[in-house]
Amino acid sequence: xxxxxxxxxxxxxxxxxxxxxxxxxxxxxxxxxxxxxxxxxxxxxxxxxxxxxxxxxxxxxxxxxxxxxxxxxxxxxxxxxxxxxxxxxxxxxxxxxx
Amino acid sequence: xxxxxxxxxxxxxxxxxxxxxxxxxxxxxxxxxxxxxxxxxxxxxxxxxxxxxxxxxxxxxxxxxxxxxxxxxxxxxxxxxxxxxxxxxxxxxxxxxx
Amino acid sequence: xxxxxxxxxxxxxxxxxxxxxxxxxxxxxxxxxxxxxxxxxxxxxxxxxxxxxxxxxxxxxxxxxxxxxxxxxxxxxxxxxxxxxxxxxxxxxxxxxxxxxxxxxxxxxxxxxxxxxxxxxxxxxxxxxxxxxxxxxxxxxxxxxxxxxxxx
Amino acid sequence: xxxxxxxxxxxxxxxxxxxxxxxxxxxxxxxxxxxxxxxxxxxxxxxxxxxxxxxxxxxxxxxxxxxxxxxxxxxxxxxxxxxxxxxxxxxxxxxxxxxxxxxxxxxxxxxxxxxxxxxxxxxxxxxxxxxxxxxxxxxxxxxxxxxxxxxx
Numbered sequence: 001x002x003x004x005x006x007x008x009x010x011x012x013x014x015x016x017x018x019x020x021x022x023x024x025x026x027x028x029x030x031x032x033x034x035x036x037x038x039x040x041x042x043x044x045x046x047x048x049x050x051x052x053x054x055x056x057x058x059x060x061x062x063x064x065x066x067x068x069x070x071x072x073x074x075x076x077x078x079x080x081x082x083x084x085x086x087x088x089x090x091x092x093x094x095x096x097x098x
Numbered sequence: 099x100x101x102x103x104x105x106x107x108x109x110x111x112x113x114x115x116x117x118x119x120x121x122x123x124x125x126x127x128x129x130x131x132x133x134x135x136x137x138x139x140x141x142x143x144x145x146x147x148x149x150x151x152x153x154x155x156x157x158x159x160x161x162x163x164x165x166x167x168x169x170x171x172x173x174x175x176x177x178x179x180x181x182x183x184x185x186x187x188x189x190x191x192x193x194x195x196x
Numbered sequence: 197x198x199x200x201x202x203x204x205x206x207x208x209x210x211x212x213x214x215x216x217x218x219x220x221x222x223x224x225x226x227x228x229x230x231x232x233x234x235x236x237x238x239x240x241x242x243x244x245x246x247x248x249x250x251x252x253x254x255x256x257x258x259x260x261x262x263x264x265x266x267x268x269x270x271x272x273x274x275x276x277x278x279x280x281x282x283x284x285x286x287x288x289x290x291x292x293x294x295x296x297x298x299x300x301x302x303x304x305x306x307x308x309x310x311x312x313x314x315x316x317x318x319x320x321x322x323x324x325x326x327x328x329x330x331x332x333x334x335x336x337x338x339x340x341x342x343x344x345x346x347x348x
Numbered sequence: 349x350x351x352x353x354x355x356x357x358x359x360x361x362x363x364x365x366x367x368x369x370x371x372x373x374x375x376x377x378x379x380x381x382x383x384x385x386x387x388x389x390x391x392x393x394x395x396x397x398x399x400x401x402x403x404x405x406x407x408x409x410x411x412x413x414x415x416x417x418x419x420x421x422x423x424x425x426x427x428x429x430x431x432x433x434x435x436x437x438x439x440x441x442x443x444x445x446x447x448x449x450x451x452x453x454x455x456x457x458x459x460x461x462x463x464x465x466x467x468x469x470x471x472x473x474x475x476x477x478x479x480x481x482x483x484x485x486x487x488x489x490x491x492x493x494x495x496x497x498x499x500x
Contacts, residue, residue, distance in 0.1 A: 023400050023472035024483040067486075074405035076468065090402060090470070094486030097399065097430060097471025098299075098384050098442050098462060121248050121320035122331040165334075172253035174316065188250060188318070192334030195247065195278060195319025196232050196290050196310060196451075211371075212364015215383070219363075222437055225387030228380070228458075231367070235377030235449060285374055297387060299462060300493065306380075307455045341452065 013040045015085035017047065022092035025068070028057050038083060044070045045079040047089070067094050111138045113183035115145065120190035123166070126155050136181060142168045143177040145187070165192050198266045199273040202258045204249060206281040209291055218273045218295040228302035230310055232290040234283050243324040245332075247280040247289070250318035254278070261312040265294070268308070269301040276309060278319065311341045350418045351425040354410045356401060358433040361443055370425045370447040380454035382462055384442040386435050395476040397484075399432040399441070402470035406430070413464040417446070420460070421453040428461060430471065463493045 014037040026032050038047055048070075052063040062068060070077045071090040083089060112135040124130050136145055146168075150161040160166060168175045169188040181187060199218075203209070211231055218227055234245050262274040275293040283289060292309045296302040321332040351370075355361070363383055370379055386397050414426040427445040435441060444461045448454040473484040 020402070022402055022470065023474075027483075071402075071405060071470070074402070074408055090405065092402070092470060093472065093483070095467065095470055096473045096484045096486050097401070097469050098466040118250070120250060120318065121322070125331075169250075169253060169318070172250070172256055188253065190250070190318060191320065191331070193315065193318055194321045194332045194334050195249070195317050196314040210364065211367050212362065215363050219383070219385065219440070220438055222388035222392075223390075224438075225385060227383040227385070229382070230451065230455070231371070231379040231381075232451065233371065233377060233379070236374035238375075240374075286372055286376075288371070299382065299384065299459075303382070303455065303459045303462075307451075310451060310455075 014038060015040055015042065015083055015087070017042075017083050017087050017089050019047075020088065020090040022090060024093050025061055025091060028061055030057075040085075042083050043079065044072070044077055044081050044083065044089070047083060048079070048091075062091070068092070069094060112136060113138055113140070113181055113185070115140075115181050115185045115187050117145075118186065118188040120188060122191050123159060123189055126159055128155075138183075140181050141177065142170070142175055142179050142181065142187070145181060146177070146189075160189070166190070167192060198271045200259065200262045200266070201273075201275045201277075202255055202262060203277045204251070204254050204258070205277065205279060208279070208288055209277045211288070211291060214275055214277065214291060214293055218275065218293055221272050221295060223297055224272050224295040225297050226299040226302040227293060227295045228299070228306040229294075230290070230292045230306050231288055232310075234285050234287045234289060236285045237325060241325045242285055243327075244282050244284045245289075246282045246322045246324065246329075248320045248322070249278075249280045253318050257317045258313065261309055261316065264312070265305040265308050269296060269305045270298075271296045271301060271305055274305070274309065276313070278313070278317070280319065308345055311338070311345065314338045315342045350423045352411065352414045352418070353425075353427045353429075354407055354414060355429045356403070356406050356410070357429065357431060360431070360440055361429045363440070363443060366427055366429065366443060366445055370427065370445055373424050373447060375449055376424050376447040377449050378451035378454040379445060379447045380451070380458040381446075382442070382444045382458050383440055384462075386437050386439045386441060388437045389477060393477045394437055395479075396434050396436045397441075398434045398474045398476065398481075400472045400474070401430075401432045405470050409469045410465065413461055413468065416464070417457040417460050421448065421457045422450075423448050423453060423457055426457070426461065428465070430465070430469070432471065460497055463490070463497065466490045467494045 052059045150157045273295040277291045294302045294306040410428045425447040429443045446454045446458040
């Protein structure tokens with residue numbers, strides 16, 4: 001499991017987020033999961049912006065040009081949703097089951 | 099099979115109609131089928147009126163107070179439909195299958 | 197051409213077996229099915245329904261309804277089986293199976309066939325409950341259900 | 349209380365057996381069913397679909413959709429089974445079964461469950477055809493199908 005630290009650097013009051021990538025996103029990013037520490041009060045949107053800032057495929061997939069769905073602790077979450085400490089954040093393309 | 103003759107009396111140019119009664123209608127009229135001879139050009143409506151003129155249950159069931167469906171040769175038929183010679187005319191209550 | 201199968205019979209049918217007959221068609225992505233069965237009265241007491249029909253006209257009418265569904269939606273197969281005779285609570289009455297490439301066509305066509313069957317196929321139900329027999333009255337809601345297919 | 353059964357599994361399911369589990373409920377008059385299966389491409393050439401899902405969230409989401417259907421219609425039972433893994437043409441993908449006293453509730457709830465499942469349950473299909481793999485794109489028509497349940 002990869003361990004990244006995002007800017008701004010996590011503080012003592014940072015929250016830990018376990019991120020899961022699914023389907024096309026997992027394949028293109030070349031990563032199934034990772035754990036990050038982000039500032040308290042970070043939203044899904046701010047985390048996505050931080051991930052997109054990694055550039056290249058991260059920017060292409062998460063920078064807003066493609067649809068990405070988010071779920072926090074296995075519940076669909078809006079972009080404004082605040083990440084709780086220890087959250088499981090899943091990021092995935094629009095679903096295509098059934 | 100009962101044989102009735104309706105007024106007006108059939109002429110040489112009368113048509114023969116084989117009538118089938120179904121479900122509640124058959125039980126109340128006490129008759130499953132009968133063959134009648136009616137004037138050429140008679141409609142379903144005119145035959146129903148002639149049958150209702152028998153009075154009592156015939157009037158009650160076929161006189162217009164209760165819904166009755168008609169089929170000529172196994173096709174649903176409107177009241178204005180003309181009875182062809184040798185027709186099979188089915189009379190029945192609204193259907194309740196399924 | 198869609199495969200159409202129409203059966204009017206006294207004996208029971210096997211839902212799984214009828215479904216399996218349509219499941220092997222490669223172009224099919226969606227199979228919608230409907231089973232109507234004898235429902236117990238709210239407080240119990242139903243002995244049976246007895247279904248009467250008009251042999252000959254029944255099969256023609258069911259075939260016509262299935263044909264009309266095939267003209268309206270792109271279907272691969274339609275099966276309609278309807279029983280007659282004495283049927284006790286939980287007995288199967290009717291099966292409609294529709295196979296199509298797409299689910300909306302399958303769902304809509306299945307419901308369309310049921311709505312027309314309910315209002316145009318010559319079947320009549322007699323209810324035996326609490327030792328009394330009575331003919332089931334037609335529901336205005338069934339006519340309304342059929343009419344919406346004219347509007348759309 | 350409606351009986352709700354949710355299963356997410358790699359192995360196949362038996363449509364007839366699943367149907368039979370709901371057929372013995374005395375208050376049930378109508379059972380609507382939907383089976384989605386792997387459809388061959390128009391000109392052929394599909395090797396398989398591979399379905400990925402999000403274990404845990406999938407089951408929760410399917411249960412929530414079934415619960416929502418039970419709040420909206422008077423249902424006696426809802427079964428939802430969805431497979432994952434590699435599925436060849438004609439393989440079954442999903443089964444939705446809905447039992448109710450009345451047919452419109454059964455039909456509508458069955459279609460409702462499918463419409464929400466298609467747009468909210470975390471499954472993704474990868475298509476293998478002509479030696480190439482590609483992720484299936486979501487259809488705007490599926491979103492539109494779900495949205496109509498908000499309007500009515």
